[in-house]
Amino acid sequence: QKEVEQNSGPLSVPEGAIASLNCTYSDRGSQSFFWYRQYSGKSPELIMSIYSNGDKEDGRFTAQLNKASQYVSLLIRDSQPSDSATYLCAVNGRGFKTIFGAGTRLFVKA
Amino acid sequence: NAGVTQTPKFQVLKTGQSMTLQCAQDMNHNSMYWYRQDPGMGLRLIYYSASEGTTDKGEVPNGYNVSRLNKREFSLRLESAAPSQTSVYFCASSAGTSGTQETQYFGPGTRLLVL
Numbered sequence: 085q086k087e088v089e090q091n092s093g094p095l096s097v098p099e100g101a102i103a104s105l106n107c108t109y110s111d112r113g114s115q116s117f118f119w120y121r122q123y124s125g126k127s128p129e130l131i132m133s134i135y136s137n138g139d140k141e142d143g144r145f146t147a148q149l150n151k152a153s154q155y156v157s158l159l160i161r162d163s164q165p166s167d168s169a170t171y172l173c174a175v176n177g178r179g180f181k182t183i184f185g186a187g188t189r190l191f192v193k194a
Numbered sequence: 195n196a197g198v199t200q201t202p203k204f205q206v207l208k209t210g211q212s213m214t215l216q217c218a219q220d221m222n223h224n225s226m227y228w229y230r231q232d233p234g235m236g237l238r239l240i241y242y243s244a245s246e247g248t249t250d251k252g253e254v255p256n257g258y259n260v261s262r263l264n265k266r267e268f269s270l271r272l273e274s275a276a277p278s279q280t281s282v283y284f285c286a287s288s289a290g291t292s293g294t295q296e297t298q299y300f301g302p303g304t305r306l307l308v309l
Contacts (some may be wrong), residue, residue: 088236092234115294115295116294116295116296118297126302126303127284127300127301127302127303128237128284128300129300130297130298130299133295133297135295172236172237174237176294176295176296178294179292179294180225180227180239180242180244180250180252181239181252181253182239182298184229184236184237184238185236186234186235186236187236
């Protein structure tokens, strides 16, 4: 079992729809959770971070964390073609060992 | 303010050759990291440095060495390149010294091909 699992996709949604990206992790001691966006041929950039159970909203993005279920998700409302990218889930348990998932490719159709 | 910079952007090596990947950050960050990214594998940590003068192994350190030259610079060296080291290498930095709850800022990457 991978430590951080994501569906590789591609996830295809029409413009204006809600895109839902999911991630599960295996280390129950994990404390910090991140979503990074990576455009093709570019470097990852942080979208959201979340550290406690519940929802955290930032503009069109909402991160959801459920530590009991070891599940973290990212919702993108009013999806735009510019949101088309690979989304990486990253989980940090102890110290510097941040584990990245392989990413979910999102395609937003105009 | 350039953030995190990496050189070179692209490199082709023959098996057995050596090279050093350079990384520098101008954000006065304490921690720096080297990752490799392979298709379907996600980012994997090679080495990290929590502060100037310290380095530690990550998930996949074999075949690599690092040097934290000063607070700004963190280099990655391949002593004898192998085709399995063909990958995209990212350098990253973060502000703190604990690694926990720290946003990492990534450089543009170095694409390495080993023939």
